[in-house]
Amino acid sequence: MPLKNTGTEQLIKDTAKQLLFAEGKLHATTQEIADAAGVNRTALHYYFRSRDQLIAAVFQDAMQGLSQRLDECMLSETSFREKTANIIAVFLKDMIAFPYQETFLITEINTFGKKLITNIQSEPVKSYLKEASDEMEKGSIDKMEPIHFLMNLFSLMSYPLIMAPLYKKLFRVSEKEFQRLINERETLIMNMLFKS
Template identity: 85%
Template sequence: MPLKNTGTEQLIKDTAKQLLFAEGKLHATTQEIADAAGVNRTALHYYFRSRDQLIAAIFQDAMQALSQRLDECMVSEGTFRAKTENIIEVFLKDMIAFPYQETFLITEMNTFGKKLITNIQSDPVKSYLKEAAEEMERGNIEKMNPIHFLMNLFSLLSYPLIMAPLYKKMFRISAKDFQKLIDERGKVIMGMLFKV
């Protein structure tokens, strides 16, 4: 059996990510993905037997990449405040480049459940939560279960981006003006989470 051409396989995944995460075509068909990648549908099915297998591969890649970047922030050198600022910066940069990635991940998790969520390390999260508890004891952030702190952080980051289409209409603002709000978001979040 001939070896698979991983360049073509990666091209298909990268094209699918572009369609799904950047352009918001969450229901793109295998034919649309193949056309955008410049390959025929037979080639796509050679690497990914079905749309579900392609979606699962993209989901795993996206979760692993995001988890790795956030884990690196959580265990990096520096103060807890600096780590949190870095998490915000990494998350927002990711979300600006791929505004529909979060929606895709949530949709897939709700559709396929726990079987998609694998290889998420808990050590960096445990370390970060421990530091959050220490910051609470120092009085730098409001006392609460540290898990609430992290859930608040991610909620403050992701919800405005997931709801962007509605917010643009509700507030009657352009994409450019909404982007300005997102650019300000990091400072707003830091001000909400930290007392000093």
């Protein structure tokens, strides 16, 4: 049996990621992915026996990558405020590059359930929540259940991007104007969450 060309396998995953996450083609077929990757469908099926296997591989890569980047922010040797700013910067950078990634991840979780969520470490989150609690005691952020603080943080970042197509029409803003608004989010979010 010939060895698999992992470069081709990665090309297929990267192409699927581009179609699904960047272009929003959440229902892209294996033929569309193969065509975009410049491979035939037989090659795609050699690496991924079905569309479901390809989607599962792309899902796992996306979850692992995002989780790793956020964990690094949460465990960094910086102040809580700097950690939070870094989380926002990392998350928004991902969301701007791949505006449909969150929609894809949520759709897949809702479709296939919790079994898809693996390799998510709870220690970085526990550590970050403990620091949030400490900051509340210091008075730098409003007192609340620390989980609410983190849910608020993620909501403030992701919701505007998930709703971007509707917001662009509702507010009658161009892509360039919407991008400007998103670029302002980091400062706005920090001002909402932290007391001066």
